[in-house]
Amino acid sequence: MTRSYAPPGQLWLLPQSEQEGLDLDRRQLITVVEQAYRALREGGSDNPVKTVIGGGDHRSLSYSMVARDAGSETVCFKAVHEHDPRRSRDAYSFHSFVFLVDDTTGAPIALMDVVKLGPLRSSATTALFARAARPDARSALVVGTGVQAQAALPMLLAALPGLERLQVFGTYREGLRAVQESAGGRDVEIVGDLREATGGADIVIGASGLSASQEVRRDWMKPGAVAVLLGYGIHADVCHRADYRIATDTNQMHATCEDLRGDDGRLPSVDAQLPDILLGRAPARRHPDDVVFAYNSGMAVTDAALGRYMADLAQAAGRGEKVNFW
Numbered sequence: 001m002t003r004s005y006a007p008p009g010q011l012w013l014l015p016q017s018e019q020e021g022l023d024l025d026r027r028q029l030i031t032v033v034e035q036a037y038r039a040l041r042e043g044g045s046d047n048p049v050k051t052v053i054g055g056g057d058h059r060s061l062s063y064s065m066v067a068r069d070a071g072s073e074t075v076c077f078k079a080v081h082e083h084d085p086r087r088s089r090d091a092y093s094f095h096s097f098v099f100l101v102d103d104t105t106g107a108p109i110a111l112m113d114v115v116k117l118g119p120l121r122s123s124a125t126t127a128l129f130a131r132a133a134r135p136d137a138r139s140a141l142v143v144g145t146g147v148q149a150q151a152a153l154p155m156l157l158a159a160l161p162g163l164e165r166l167q168v169f170g171t172y173r174e175g176l177r178a179v180q181e182s183a184g185g186r187d188v189e190i191v192g193d194l195r196e197a198t199g200g201a202d203i204v205i206g207a208s209g210l211s212a213s214q215e216v217r218r219d220w221m222k223p224g225a226v227a228v229l230l231g232y233g234i235h236a237d238v239c240h241r242a243d244y245r246i247a248t249d250t251n252q253m254h255a256t257c258e259d260l261r262g263d264d265g266r267l268p269s270v271d272a273q274l275p276d277i278l279l280g281r282a283p284a285r286r287h288p289d290d291v292v293f294a295y296n297s298g299m300a301v302t303d304a305a306l307g308r309y310m311a312d313l314a315q316a317a318g319r320g321e322k323v324n325f326w
Contacts, residue, residue, distance in 0.1 A: 003102075005109045005315060011325035014112040014311065018319040022310060024120075026158035029306065033124040035071050036305035037248070037275040044070025047301040049255045058210075061085045067300035068103060069308070075101045076304030078114070086210040098300075100307050110311045110320065114303070117310060119151035121302040125248060125274070126152060126228045127159035129294040130203045132277050132284035133226040133246065137202035139165040143194070143216060143233030144208035145175025150182045152205050157183065160203075167201065169194045169233075171213055195220045202226070206234035218242065223289035230296035236260045240268050242293035244285050248274045252297040260295075270295075 006012040039045040047067040054061045061082045068075045080096040098117065100109035130137065140163055142152050153166055166188045168179045180188040191197040198204055198220040206216065206229040215235040216227060227238050239245065239260045247253045250270045261267055272282035285292050314320055 006322045010322045012110040014320045016113040016115045019116045022313045030124045036302045039070045041275045065300035069304035072308040073103045074304045074308040121306045123151040123155035127155045131159045133292045140203040141167045141201035142205045145170035149207035153183045207231045208233035226292040228294040243290035244292045246272045247295040253295045
């Protein structure tokens, strides 16, 4: 049965407020994102490299992405504008949306705000990296206190329920409290010594913003640990000196991680990509003692799959607004 989201000539809008309170099962969210990555290799899906624009004065950062998720037959167009990304002008703002289209009928699905969608798909990807590279993990450290950091621990716990010790490092009191509250009643320790905390963590998640005051170094990490970078908070030397490097997509990594390049402008080779790891075509590490660096670059194919999933939940709940548009 073909689902209708809006009458011809109308567009269904799903702002942030209309996405709050949806009945989201994090384990199911991880499954949806995993299936989107698998479909990139199993045929039908596509995810071209994002287009990025950023001024030399760091006034703003903008990028756009397009992708097709074969599993849900959804095409996604995504646009992001981040003003004052380094928070150096006291003028920070973030605006983004995804436009979803049903590729079986050609009919628009929705125009969605991504304040909720983005952190969900990024944290699900982080959980997939962590579960693949360190399935026996008992401790996790989150570096950062913003929206991405607040989404990290609950998704990680959904993927690795055996985690026993949870820690967070940051400088903003309200953000630290929000990360603690995100863990659903589990104890989250606020740490003041980043080096010491890193030395005891099986999983380190770099989720800080551009204004990160401290960064994890390779020498601080214990054998067998995995560092997942989806923002900032992990130094480039972890990438360069890791024993094994994995990424969501090598080309995407090269397009988006200028800050990780060495003095010669180069990046080290990537040993495996997440879709191949999930399909069992490549290992997530070579040896148990390998320090693994994982680069979590946002991929629009996961926005397409997860956006469609959330749109269906929102429609069932009677959310959103239909407006005359075309």
